Amino acid sequence: xxxxxxxxxxxxxxxxxxxxxxxxxxxxxxxxxxxxxxxxxxxxxxxxxxxxxxxxxxxxxxxxxxxxxxxxxxxxxxxxxxxxxxxxxxxxxxxxxxxxxxxxxxxxxxxxxxx
Amino acid sequence: xxxxxxxxxxxxxxxxxxxxxxxxxxxxxxxxxxxxxxxxxxxxxxxxxxxxxxxxxxxxxxxxxxxxxxxxxxxxxxxxxxxxxxxxxxxxxxxxxxxxxxxxxxxxxxxxxx
Numbered sequence: 001x002x003x004x005x006x007x008x009x010x011x012x013x014x015x016x017x018x019x020x021x022x023x024x025x026x027x028x029x030x031x032x033x034x035x036x037x038x039x040x041x042x043x044x045x046x047x048x049x050x051x052x053x054x055x056x057x058x059x060x061x062x063x064x065x066x067x068x069x070x071x072x073x074x075x076x077x078x079x080x081x082x083x084x085x086x087x088x089x090x091x092x093x094x095x096x097x098x099x100x101x102x103x104x105x106x107x108x109x110x111x112x113x114x115x
Numbered sequence: 116x117x118x119x120x121x122x123x124x125x126x127x128x129x130x131x132x133x134x135x136x137x138x139x140x141x142x143x144x145x146x147x148x149x150x151x152x153x154x155x156x157x158x159x160x161x162x163x164x165x166x167x168x169x170x171x172x173x174x175x176x177x178x179x180x181x182x183x184x185x186x187x188x189x190x191x192x193x194x195x196x197x198x199x200x201x202x203x204x205x206x207x208x209x210x211x212x213x214x215x216x217x218x219x220x221x222x223x224x225x226x227x228x229x
Binding site: 003004031033035040041042043044045048050055056091093095102103104106107108109 | 119121124148150152157158159160161162165206208210214215216217218219220221222
């Protein structure tokens, strides 16, 4: 297994366009997380899944953001009607449900630039 | 709500020397986990060390060790014999037992000087 992979690594879009990011977790990991990281800040929690169920979603997340994890495998994060404030690194992480501490394994991130 | 604070935006250390990164957190819970993650430039974040709150003994992983002070809600990371490859952003993170939502601090950028 090569770890958590994210696609695309970099996306440049114009304000108002929709964008979608994909995350493929480590195969045996049943938990999947999305975080957002802006320059000089730590990762900010967006949402997480256990298998295909979305168990928690940040209250800071506007209705323009939606995430799915069909069949409990890969996940997509869609941002509709992008705004310049959405420019950030979007990090995906996964963890193994059998792990006592739930260590996160991160992907390299998808950087979004909204012009 | 739980918060994690890293008050040192940037730290520098000479190669082979020791450096300590600070982290404080706020929680009303008694059962939780604390982590230090390392984010090298343009690379993914990786776990450095973790501490379970119920354990009094401080965690150690090779050159990395923590000073966990539960009453003071302090969780510092000590890096001994610093190496050039230790240069990175370091994030302190908190997770309550029973939830899988991690809360991260704002990070400390560590520079290692040759």
